[in-house]
Each structure stands twice: as structure tokens, then as C-alpha cells.
Amino acid sequence: MTASQRRDLRDGILFTLPFVMGALLLWVGPMLYSLVLVVLDWNLITRPDYVGMKNLSKLVDGRDPLFYKSLYNTFYFTFFSVPLQLLAAFGLALLLNQPMKGLGVYRTIFYIPSITPAVAFAVVWIQILNPEWGILNQILGWFGVEPIKWLFDPAFTRPAFVLMSLWLVGPQMIIFLAGLQSVSPELKDAAQIDGANTWQSFLHVTIPAISPIFFFNLVIGVIGSFQVFTNAFIMTRGGPQDSTLFMVLHIYRNAFEWFDMGYAATLAWVLFIIIMIFTVIQFRFARTWVYYESESSS
Amino acid sequence: MRTARFANLPWHVICWVLGISFLLPLVWMFSTALKPPGLVFETPIRWIPENPRWYNYPQVFEKLPLFSRFFVNTFYVTLMGATGCVLSSLLVGFGLSRINWPGRNAVFGMLIATLMLPGVVTIIPLYIIFRYAQLVGTFYPLWIPAWFGYAFYIFLMRQYMMTLPRELDEAARMDGAANFRILWQIITPLCSPAIATIAIFAFLQHYNDFLGPLLYISANEMFTLQLGLLWFQGRFGNFWHLVMAASVMTIMPVLVLFFTAQKRFVQGIQLTGLAGR
Numbered sequence: 158m159t160a161s162q163r164r165d166l167r168d169g170i171l172f173t174l175p176f177v178m179g180a181l182l183l184w185v186g187p188m189l190y191s192l193v194l195v196v197l198d199w200n201l202i203t204r205p206d207y208v209g210m211k212n213l214s215k216l217v218d219g220r221d222p223l224f225y226k227s228l229y230n231t232f233y234f235t236f237f238s239v240p241l242q243l244l245a246a247f248g249l250a251l252l253l254n255q256p257m258k259g260l261g262v263y264r265t266i267f268y269i270p271s272i273t274p275a276v277a278f279a280v281v282w283i284q285i286l287n288p289e290w291g292i293l294n295q296i297l298g299w300f301g302v303e304p305i306k307w308l309f310d311p312a313f314t315r316p317a318f319v320l321m322s323l324w325l326v327g328p329q330m331i332i333f334l335a336g337l338q339s340v341s342p343e344l345k346d347a348a349q350i351d352g353a354n355t356w357q358s359f360l361h362v363t364i365p366a367i368s369p370i371f372f373f374n375l376v377i378g379v380i381g382s383f384q385v386f387t388n389a390f391i392m393t394r395g396g397p398q399d400s401t402l403f404m405v406l407h408i409y410r411n412a413f414e415w416f417d418m419g420y421a422a423t424l425a426w427v428l429f430i431i432i433m434i435f436t437v438i439q440f441r442f443a444r445t446w447v448y449y450e451s452e453s454s455s
Numbered sequence: 456m457r458t459a460r461f462a463n464l465p466w467h468v469i470c471w472v473l474g475i476s477f478l479l480p481l482v483w484m485f486s487t488a489l490k491p492p493g494l495v496f497e498t499p500i501r502w503i504p505e506n507p508r509w510y511n512y513p514q515v516f517e518k519l520p521l522f523s524r525f526f527v528n529t530f531y532v533t534l535m536g537a538t539g540c541v542l543s544s545l546l547v548g549f550g551l552s553r554i555n556w557p558g559r560n561a562v563f564g565m566l567i568a569t570l571m572l573p574g575v576v577t578i579i580p581l582y583i584i585f586r587y588a589q590l591v592g593t594f595y596p597l598w599i600p601a602w603f604g605y606a607f608y609i610f611l612m613r614q615y616m617m618t619l620p621r622e623l624d625e626a627a628r629m630d631g632a633a634n635f636r637i638l639w640q641i642i643t644p645l646c647s648p649a650i651a652t653i654a655i656f657a658f659l660q661h662y663n664d665f666l667g668p669l670l671y672i673s674a675n676e677m678f679t680l681q682l683g684l685l686w687f688q689g690r691f692g693n694f695w696h697l698v699m700a701a702s703v704m705t706i707m708p709v710l711v712l713f714f715t716a717q718k719r720f721v722q723g724i725q726l727t728g729l730a731g732r
Binding site for chain 1: 460463466467469470473474477478479480481482483484487496497498499500522543546547549550551555556557558559562565566570571572573574575576577578579581582583584586592600602604606609620633634638659662663665666669670680681684685688695698699702705708709710716720721725732
């Protein structure tokens with residue numbers, strides 16, 4: 158090894174040291190520690206007790222019905238909000254991919270809600286969804302819809318949360334838009350020459366070309382929506398009748414309101430594994446519908 | 456071109472309706488913040504208050520003098536966090552793109568692995584670790600992680616540095632410059648677009664952070680704006696005009712940042728999305 162190679166090795170290690178240390182101290186270490194917590198009964202104050210599989214068995218034997226409730230709520234939210242968000246983001250991107258005046262203004266308007274701090278966002282939505290004077294019911298009233306009790310009616314809280322999530326599609330929209338703009342015009346021209354109409358060229362050229370972006374937004378969207386927390390914490394506190402008790406909120410309560418650290422860590426691991434499974438499934442299925450240019454040419 | 460104009464009409468109508476819907480929450484916030492207490496829940500809603508009550512804004516501080524303190528706390532955390540993100544991503548990004556060393560691919564693999572890990576599993580153990588370190592109740596847990604570097608920002612910086620021509624460092628190396636000097640004097644000035652993007656996103660991330668302060672901060676005078684706003688809403692929830700004035704104040708910094716750096720936002724998101732993250 159020459160002197161300069163030795164120097165580069167030393168510098169390589171030194172330069173990347175913050176990240177490597179961070180990965181060990183903020184990821185690997187805590188994850189291992191969290192595995193230990195799974196077998197403990199600990200309220201942070203008294204000495205931790207070893208309880209073996211008790212925390213895990215509490216999950217399966219139905220001693221914590223709220224766990225199933227939170228599981229259901231989280232899946233409900235994910236299965237409705239993610240596809241709808243993708244559709245909304247893609248629809249907006251298609252709108253903005255037209256050669257029109259005022260594009261920049263609309264792009265800005267569609268994007269702004271997604272940078273609004275969560276607390277301010279939640280506080281405003283409490284009022285928008287108010288059964289008596291909220292704007293949403295006023296607007297629905299024009300179409301003859303009877304006032305809905307949104308956040309006070311367990312049947313409508315989850316739809317309300319899905320609805321609110323549609324205001325936050327700005328980043329996904331911009332990623333779609335960038336993808337649409339990078340679809341090569343030559344491909345579209347070629348399709349036109351082969352006699353494809355606009356719709357066919359959209360279906361057979363544009364959609365495959367941006368399928369990796371659909372995939373990216375889907376994966377990130379699922380990971381994010383499984384961890385939904387803030388709105389439920391601020392707006393409904395998980396209620397009414399636990400209809401907005403999502404998994405992260407349940408974890409938060411077990412850990413930081415009831416100080417059952419072992420059980421909360423167990424719940425967190427369950428959610429982690431669920432997210433991982435869904436991510437892996439998506440990657441598996443990606444082969445069947447995501448089209449990568451480099452692959453087809455080989 | 457009359458026909459063309461009419462052909463565009465449906466597009467404009469759709470965009471208008473959607474645009475108004477997207478702006479509705481913000482407009483409601485701004486409009487309510489200028490109303491007197493009695494007129495907040497007037498139906499049908501009056502969007503532009505007849506006599507805008509600007510006094511609502513100073514009254515927030517009268518009701519809760521600590522509110523100005525929340526700004527200071529938030530800006531402190533945000534500044535420390537964003538600085539840490541920029542510096543760490545410069546350093547690690549350089550080590551992963553412009554130095555050739557045997558472990559580079561391994562570290563890069565680690566970086567990619569942590570990109571998609573859901574953070575929920577580390578919330579509880581991290582809290583306990585910070586508690587052992589006696590740091591619960593201080594600002595440290597809110598910004599220390601940034602100085603180790605977030606995988607996402609490092610990745611962004613590394614991708615950017617990869618696009619810079621190799622000859623830049625080679626020439627400096629010939630002159631005997633050390634890696635650190637090359638990074639500081641040659642590469643960093645060229646990375647300003649990436650730095651700006653990371654600074655903006657790190658600002659937003661720390662400014663909007665809710666769970667962090669919720670877990671680690673309990674003393675009222677140490678609240679960040681997010682906690683402070685929630686507290687204000689809890690205490691003065693009947694005064695919706697004031698809650699909205701407070702909300703407007705918490706989102707103003709974000710809006711100002713957004714409008715001054717809009718281009719970077721868009722570029723940043725495109726970079727993050729198209730890079731495959």
C-alpha cells in the first residue's frame with residue numbers, strides 16, 4: 158500500500174465516521190436494545206423484570222383488544238389513503254404537464270399545504286370539519302348533503318383522515334411531474350407514427366415510462382402512512398370510540414402515558430415487521446409491473 | 456386563436472376549483488386570524504373580514520408571553536439541526552464519492568439500508584438512551600442526530616458530488632493538498648445547490664418536528680412552536696381567532712422560506728424522487 162493509498166484509507170474512514178457512528182448509535186444499537194425491551198416489564202422507574210414471552214403473548218391472546226383496533230385502523234388508513242394519494246398526485250401532475258399559462262402558480266398552490274407545520278394543519282382542519290359551522294359541511298350542503306359529524310362520528314373519522322391526507326400530496330405530485338417531463342418525446346412521436354392515438358400512447362408509452370415513479374411513491378407512501386400519528390394525536394386523541402387509534406398512537410400511549418416500555422417496544426417491532434413485509438412484497442411484485450428501461454434493452 | 460382559448464377552458468376551470476380547495480385551509484386560517492371573537496363561526500362564512508382586527512396578533516403574546524420564547528427555541532433547534540445536516544452530509548458525502556478506499560462500498564451499502572428503515576422501532580430505545588445520558592428535557596436530542604448525518608441528505612450530497620469532474624481534486628492532489636482542504640476549498644463551493652437543498656429540507660424537518668419535542672421537552676419555557684401552538688390551543692381553545700393568529704405566525708417562516716427558495720424546493724424533491732432514494 159502506497160503512502161497516498163494509506164492516507165486515503167485513513168481519510169475515508171475519518172470522513173464517513175459520523176455516519177457510521179450514527180448508524181451504530183442511532184440505529185443498530187437502539188434496535189438491539191429494543192429487542193431486549195421485548196422481554197422486559199419495565200416502567201422506567203422501578204427495576205426491569207424479565208418476563209420472557211409475556212409481551213408477545215399479550216398481542217396474540219386478546220388481552221389488548223386495542224392492539225387489534227389500532228391494527229385495523231392503520232390498515233384501513235393505508236389501504237385507502239395511499240392509492241387515493243397516488244391517484245390525486247398523478248392527476249395533478251397530468252394537469253400540470255400541459256403547456257398552459259399559470260402552471261407555476263398552480264404548482265405552488267398544490268404544494269403549499271404539504272409544508273404547513275402539522276399542528277397548524279390539524280388545528281385548522283378541526284374547524285373545517287366542524288359539524289355545525291365547518292366549511293366542508295357548508296360546501297356539501299350546496300349539493301344537498303346533510304351535515305356530517307366527521308370527527309365526532311366513528312364511522313366518519315377514518316374517511317376524514319383519508320380526505321385530509323389528500324391535501325399533502327404536493328411532493329408526490331412534483332415527483333410525478335418530473336417523471337412525466339422526462340418521458341422522451343421521441344418515444345411518443347414513434348408511437349404516433351405507428352398510428353397510436355393520444356390515449357394509446359399515454360397507456361403504452363407514458364405509463365410504462367413512469368412506472369418506476371409510481372413504484373417509488375407507492376413504497377414511500379406505504380411506509381409513511383403505516384406510521385401516521387400526529388393528526389390523530391392532536392385532533393381526536395384516538396377517539397371517538399378508538400376509531401382513530403393508529404398503531405403509532407397506541408405505541409406512544411403504552412410507552413409515554415402508561416410507561417409500559419416492554420410492551421410498547423413489542424408493538425413497535427410488530428409495526429416495523431409489518432412495514433418491512435409490505436415493502437418486500439412491493440419489491441417482489443415490482444418485477445411484474447414496473448418497467449425499467451435499462452432492463453429491456455439487455 | 457379563440458378556439459384554442461376555449462379549448463383551454465376546462466383545464467382552467469379544473470385547476471381553479473382544485474386550487475381553491477387546496478388553499479381553503481390556509482385562507483380560512485388567515486381570514487379567521489383577523490376576525491373579532493363573535494364573528495368566527497358566522498355562517499355562511501365571510502372570507503374577508505369587514506374590519507380586520509390586527510390586534511389579534513399582539514394579543515397572542517399578551518395571553519401567552521412565552522410565545523415569543525417559542526420562536527427563539529425553535530430557531531435554535533432548527534439552526535443547530537440544519538447546520539449539522541449540511542456539515543455531516545458534506546463530510547460523509549465526500550468520503551463516499553471522492554476518496555477511493557476499500558470500505559467505501561460497504562459504508563454506501565449501509566447508507567442505502569438505513570434509507571428505508573421505518574423510524575418507529577427506534578423511538579422508545581432512543582428515548583431510554585437519552586434518558587440515561589440525562590439529556591431528556593434539553594434541546595440536545597432534537598438536533599444531535601443531525602450531526603451524525605441523515606442517510607437521505609448524505610445520499611443527496613454524494614449523488615451531487617459524483618457529478619463534479621474528477622480533474623478538480625486530481626490537480627489539487629498534485630499540489631499536495633490534503634483531502635480536507637480539497638473538500639473545503641474546492642468541492643464545497645461547487646456544491647452550493649446541494650447545500651441549499653439540504654439546508655432547506657433540514658430546516659423544514661426540524662422546524663416542523665412534532666414528535667421530538669413532544670417526547671423530550673416538558674418545561675413550558677422550552678417548548679418549540681409546534682408544542683407551543685398545541686399548548687395555546689389547549690388553553691385558549693375558545694378563542695379561535697387567537698389560535699388562528701398564532702397558527703399564522705408559526706407557518707409564516709415556512710411560507711417565507713418557500714417563496715424565497717421555491718426553485719430549490721422543486722429541484723430538491725425531483726432529486727430525491729428521481730434518484731430513487
